[in-house]
Amino acid sequence: xxxxxxxxxxxxxxxxxxxxxxxxxxxxxxxxxxxxxxxxxxxxxxxxxxxxxxxxxxxxxxxxxxxxxxxxxxxxxxxxxxxxxxxxxxxxxxxxxxxxxxxxxxxxxxxxx
Numbered sequence: 001x002x003x004x005x006x007x008x009x010x011x012x013x014x015x016x017x018x019x020x021x022x023x024x025x026x027x028x029x030x031x032x033x034x035x036x037x038x039x040x041x042x043x044x045x046x047x048x049x050x051x052x053x054x055x056x057x058x059x060x061x062x063x064x065x066x067x068x069x070x071x072x073x074x075x076x077x078x079x080x081x082x083x084x085x086x087x088x089x090x091x092x093x094x095x096x097x098x099x100x101x102x103x104x105x106x107x108x109x110x111x112x113x
Contacts, residue, residue, distance in 0.1 A: 017050040018043070026067040033100045040073055047071035 018025055024043040027036060047053055047070060057070025061082045066074045075096070077083050 043068040
């Protein structure tokens with residue numbers, strides 16, 4: 001199945017628990033790492049008992065999708081090697097790293113004040 005592109009079909013997406021809850025599954029503009037963790041925790045709860053979690057996860061893995069799919073974040077797919085060769089993935093990781101560094105610096109600055 002690796003290397004084959006999977007298409008979204010109504011047969012499984014119509015059964016997904018996430019229908020109409022897009023804001024939980026995709027990063028907002030200028031989202032902080034702490035906000036992302038909270039959002040993804042909520043998304044994971046929606047996915048936990050979803051009847052199509054496996055199909056959703058495989059779709060994201062096979063198609064290099066970003067966002068939270070099938071109970072799995074794009075960072076988790078990155079760590080598993082599904083996004084490693086994508087230019088967008090490298091930019092995404094750099095952006096996440098910069099945001100985490102900035103948040104860490106803000107916490108240090110706040111503790112000094």
